Amino acid sequence: MATFGPQFGDDDKGRLEVEPHGPGRVDVFFTPSEARLRAAGRFGDPTARVLLLRFDAKKESTTLFPVNTMPTSGSFLGPKHDPIISIELVEANGLASIVDDFNDSEHFVLPTTVDEVEMYLNECMPSGFTKDPNFGLGLDRTLTFIIQALAQIDDIEHLRLTDAKTLEVSRSEDGKTYEMGFQLFDELRRGAGRFDDKARMSSRKKKKQLAYSNLLHRLDKDTFPLKLFEREPDEIAETIGRTIVDAKLSENDRAAVVGLAKVAVRSSLNTQRGAIIKLHDEIELASIDELIAHVEAKLAVKTSEPQWQKLFEANPFILDMAFNVPVLMLQGQAHVGGKKLTGAGEKITDFLFANQFTDNLAIIEIKTPGMPLLSSKEYRSGVYGPSPDLVSAVTQVLDQINHLQSDIFRLKALNPEHRMESFGIRGVLVAGVIPEPARKRSFELYRSALAGISIITFDELLAKLRSLRALLASDLSA
Known part of the structure; x- marks a missing residue:
């Protein structure tokens, strides 16, 4: 059978040494086994004895100095949770003390032998900690995410767990110690355990489905029909979490989210109506934001007429x-002086609209923002005439209205799918920007x-978009 890394026998146990340091304090040192020291090339090295544990009754604390005990590691006998050097456990009455009635002297009940230290590790060490000195103590490997988070804080070297806190956290005055309550630590530990359990359960279900689909369904599709993957209640909610960071979503993630929303929207109306309405408003707001950015x-x-068209x-x-009533776009690049709206004709307008209630027609002609609206020279003091380009554009719109009016009966006959009337055809010209x-x-x-x-000018259209955006945003925040 294949094996990986150095293999050690039953003699692979390090040595603990207990050293009292005055009343109320005991230090525990650890020396790895000879097998590990030889594997690390440090056999006979006097510095291979490291501080592992400290009991301090006066401070009511037990401090761990987690050590890397893997001889193949470059940080052998260095801090196991680098950059965290120590983990201090502070509990009121965690270490007992006795006051002598004869002379009022205080005596502390501390582990003073190796057996007592091992008993403390096995019976008194909180859940979530490694209890075997040969593995260097410290946090259980499933909780290394805590260390990884703390490592992002500059200058943090120590972690202190205390019963003086609940869910709040803080930093010591010197900035080197991160403090948290045992209650918060337990919530993190239990949460991590639930995640791991669910991950293992999900993995088993996916493996089971993989085997069923490929080994049974492929063999006999009638006896073993394809089954849908069943999810546990709240599985999606827990997978997504309370906070979603869009920048980390892949295109497949986004497609899955949109697809899920699409299939769930109808069935969720009764219980999630408010959230769905807000989602709709968010979609509209995002669309407006994107459109404003494009404009x-x-x-x-410098953008050409076809590009604006x-x-x-795409966004009619x-x-x-540009209108004060609801309208419907019938055709872009509509032929208004000839045959069908979409066929060849003598006169072409950029857009043909119809009033949604009266079916009355309107045409829109698109120019560019750079088109001058007024003459460059004053006609009289403070008076400027329309530019030749603007006069020509207005005449073009009038000509298109005239042809549309003349050909309305033929157009209606050739385009029965559209309801069109010519009670008073309107023309709209989109050109230029508001002058100085x-x-x-x-x-x-x-x-x-x-x-x-x-x-109507291009900057006026943009202003209308911004006003619509402000209205949607105010409704969303209400």
Whole structure:
């Protein structure tokens, strides 16, 4: 049979030595077995005797100095839980004392022999600790996560467990000792035990299913039909935990979370309605945030008309905000002067909308944020005329409205799947950004005087998105 690492016989036991140091204090030293010292190349080394344990009755404390006893390790006989050097156990009346009635002198009941030390380790050491000196004492290997957490704190060298605390923690004045209560330690220990038990149970179930699916189901699918993996109640909740760090989720994790939410939403409405509504609001808020970021990024660089059209096609509700009534987008790049909406035609508008209640049509033409809205030169003092580009764009929209009005009956006949009316076709032009303060008045006067056509700027659309985002955020926090 294969073996790994150095193998030792029954004589692989180290030696304990007890040394009293005045009233109320006893030190216990440990020397590894000769077999381990030889394996480590330190046989006969006088420094191979290390302090392992200290009883201090005056401080009502027992201090462990956990030691690495693996001879193949580079830190042999060094701190087992580096950088933690010691673990102090402080309990009121943990070490008994007796007062002599004759002369009022105090005597302490401490382990003074090797047998008494071994009895203390076996019977008095708290759960969660290694009790065999040959393994260097210290925390049980299932609790090394505690040491790993403390190792992230600069300058921490000692751990103190005390019955003077419950769930709170603190740091000593010199910054070298981390203090916690026995109650918190026990909760961590029991929690770790539950995790380990559930992990082992889950592993057994997965192995059982793996064997069933591959050994039995493959042999006879009728006798051994494929079974779904059954989960224990609260298993998913405990796996996820109370806090989810999205940055650590893989794409498979995200897909699983979304898929689980999708299948569970209907069955969870009765018991989790409030949480589901909040989830819906969070999704909407995240979508708005992403959209705002996209619009801001496109405004910061020179973006072509087709690129803006593609963004609005993917997010048509941005253009909804150009209207004061609910609308439905019928077609992007719609042919309004010819045959079908999606076929060849003489006149093409960027977007064709219809009022959801009256079916009245509206067209939207998209330009770019960089399109000038006003002439560069003053016409009169403080008065600026519309730019040639803006006048041409307005004329283009008017021309599209005219063709749509003229061809409405043919379009309705060729597109029966759409409900369309031409009671008063509206035109919307998305172009430019709000001019500088000295020119705002001229721009507002011009666009307010237009009949049947509205001009909205790209920065106004962005402002509407931000207002919608603020509204959603306020509802979410309420």
